[in-house]
Amino acid sequence: MNVLVLGGYGLIGDAVVGRLLRDGHHVCGLGRDVGDAQRRRPAVCWIAADMSLLLAAEDWLPVVAGMDAVVNAAGALQDGPRDRLDAVHWRSVLALVAACEQAGIRRFVQISAVGADPSSKNPFFSTKAEGDRAVASSSLEWTILRPGLVIAPAAYGGTALLRALAAFPGFVPAVMSRQPIQTVSVVDVTEAVSRAVAGSLPPRLVVDLVEANARPLADVLSAFRAWLGLSPAKVVPMPTILGRLAGAVADGLGMLGWRSPLRSAALAALGRGVTGNAAPWNEISGHPLQPLEATLADTPAHVQERWFARLWLLKPVILACLSMFWLVSGIIGLIRQEEAADILVSHGVPGNFADMSVLAGSAADILVGAAAVVRPFARRALQAMIAITLFYLAAATLLVPELWLAPLGPLVKTIPTLCLVLVALAVLDER
Template structure:
């Protein structure tokens, strides 16, 4: 089940995919067609923080409440819920409180439920916090970190999946909560050093970032999340890390006979490829590219309407556009500003970047036909657009988040 099953079907064609968006499934009746012929349900839905398109209430309370009621009505007895270590009221976050609500709803139900509460989950593919960890580990020259002494017991995604599979087997333990963690206890600083080595970069010192300096970045992350740019650089992430991300290293072996692998084992099983190094190094470059492109396009439009108006019209007259020169200058400025603003809207970013590339190519064709001499200008007004064109293509090509 996925919000965008077509995307999943292209990447993994073997399973049967259905559309299942919790935002549309807050009533038990809505679940009925999805549960026909189903013997068990695994719920992996979760969001870090409220924002554009994300709701902790829907993901952790209203959606699960409807799902549990629907399972009871349809006779689906088994429900395995993937929660998280530290999902309790003491964490002081809406994420933890609402995650705990899901567990409470299960405990009050008639289902044969099981709750899996993993510590930090590590996998070859990364998203969210684990992507940030790789990016920080790959930072040039040094490794920045807020705190650094937070304790983790990373657990491999393969072990999380194996636990879920074992909990779905006949005779598996029911009505249990399982804190799932790896055997290796590491501080955040240790984790960053391990990933830097795995990525193949030379060792670098870990440099602590004072909380006062980190606070503005987290506030910006919270704001961007509400605008549709979810990021692990948010207050919830830091609070959860400072609260509890450890877990019980022996619980899976006691309950299911599974010995989880250490981070060293996990990393040794999958050597880093060039794609991993690129992703880690480009993690901070991409938002910088988006910000600079937006500033450049909005700025050129505003300059054209302001102090650069006479110059812009004069150049167009030089190119032989005559009476329509002011209209071309004004229209071009409007397009520049519109594309610069659209780039900042998450769902339009890739299309805006492609639009910028096409508009740039159009500018260059028209400029070459009417003002070819500027290709030889020592300040390079036409040549300088080529790196901008490449940057637009970079932003468009790296739009995928997961």
């Protein structure tokens, strides 16, 4: 079959694409930024498109032409500069369903979420439910799958946060540590999608995909810590106010393009618990979905997982430190412009040129420091930090080489900073 997978390079979408390829299907994947996906999965036909802009059936007809089935694995956590929940979860799905009906597509698989409810005050769950309603109201052979907390070999978003918290040194911090969680292996999710695409599930099915028993978030974190091979540590409940503060900060970072799993929508979802009804799927399949222990045992952790878990929480710290270092450096240069210019003048640089150089250098420092915390500009800002640092080192070596031997080591200390920029570049990718 020819199958279109929306969100085909996401946590669930990528696993679905891999499973459908192994099943022998011809797969097309759709997403906003497909460059990396094209390199990783060249066997897939990739379509670069923003679902939030495809709001009429006519917009979708060229995309779904020739397809036999559609799997919607796309989604967003919270409204932001790049994400509009109403458009992605509902309005675009409504248009897509209409296009599928017009194009004669047989099957539609909607990957939703446990807790999807049109009356929910959380826009994530309410818009997901509206999308589910659009699918369920269609004439297609549809299946709506609602997974719990999906555990996969890949990790970003909430699953990356779990790993990072589990690897916290000394203890494991957790907000709402007693909230119930039901997980599901991404392998089990892809099995359900495979069966739905093949038509081997009951028609017009809405079903939760969760392990049989719920467990507290604290137990999930402890299981992840053991999986990482780290020594046991106590899970320490954090005050709810601390979680709300972190959510407010993450919401602000979301406006700068960072997609933190700590945003207020995620905390609200955790507040209600991540639970569903395992019984319907167990009856259909004849066996329960595997529990968290079996999911983790199927993908044993190695040193790369420990590196990732430990670096994940350090990433924002690194970026914040670099941003502050460059901002403060630039501001000090402006405040003490005359002193900085005098140093250049004392080494034969003309006065006007020295003043202009100090102003230009301070402005450049402030610019890259501010740009480093804006996600679309972060990579170029970090690269600019490297270029500026190397220029400073070269200029200082030519004009004031004795600074290399100065007691406080002003030039020597730039080398570790340069290395920190390289680390920031190495961990900048989010998925």
